[in-house]
Amino acid sequence: MNSLFPVYGAPAHGDAIEAKAFADWHRVCSSKVQDDHGFQCLPLERGCAISLPDAPGPTLNRIFGVSTVEELEEAFTWMSTKAGTKFLQLNIESASDEVRHWIDVRGLREQGPAWAKLVRSSEFDLASPPHEVTCRKVRSTESELFGSIICSGFGLPETLIPVWASIVGKDGWSCFFALDGDMPIGTGAMYSSGNRSWL
Numbered sequence: 001m002n003s004l005f006p007v008y009g010a011p012a013h014g015d016a017i018e019a020k021a022f023a024d025w026h027r028v029c030s031s032k033v034q035d036d037h038g039f040q041c042l043p044l045e046r047g048c049a050i051s052l053p054d055a056p057g058p059t060l061n062r063i064f065g066v067s068t069v070e071e072l073e074e075a076f077t078w079m080s081t082k083a084g085t086k087f088l089q090l091n092i093e094s095a096s097d098e099v100r101h102w103i104d105v106r107g108l109r110e111q112g113p114a115w116a117k118l119v120r121s122s123e124f125d126l127a128s129p130p131h132e133v134t135c136r137k138v139r140s141t142e143s144e145l146f147g148s149i150i151c152s153g154f155g156l157p158e159t160l161i162p163v164w165a166s167i168v169g170k171d172g173w174s175c176f177f178a179l180d181g182d183m184p185i186g187t188g189a190m191y192s193s194g195n196r197s198w199l
Helices: 012-028 031-037 069-079 097-106 140-154 158-165
Strands: 002-004 040-043 048-051 061-064 087-089 133-137 173-180 183-193 196-198
Touching: 012 040, 012 048, 012 061, 012 183, 012 196, 031 158, 040 069, 048 069, 061 069, 069 097, 140 158, 140 173, 140 183
Parallel strands: 002 087, 061 087
Antiparallel strands: 040 048, 048 061, 133 173, 173 183, 183 196
């Protein structure tokens, strides 16, 4: 298993809403989609372990939002039985000595930060997009197109279209197209729970 050790980590509540989104995403996927792709999720107290071996890279094959050795051990044991490359994502700067020792004993190697998590309040005004680009919600009949654009944009295999399409129209999820005229050219998704959202 590889490690992603960002120097600047998201606050714990940022990991918690993201973990809740992944757990819900797994829940709303049909059992056929889960079985066809080996899509599995282990919810933890404030984080989760997610496994989608057909997806390259760490986003869908990682442990995150954990802070104790007990959670790490549970997630690591679960993840060790999954196919594909696996990652542990945590903020090494805020990790306890016990967690650092656990990482050393396991022989995990650092790969560096893969992305940034940004947090903001909804109280700020949003800048308007360029006037030639508009947005609208994805209709339930467009779920396959939504999944197709995501797979194309991220270089994912087309076989994963049903995994992404599964969130369209589900409670808690809002899915969007960016449009050039009437043509969808980009996608966005937002998961909301309580007073927090993950995009």
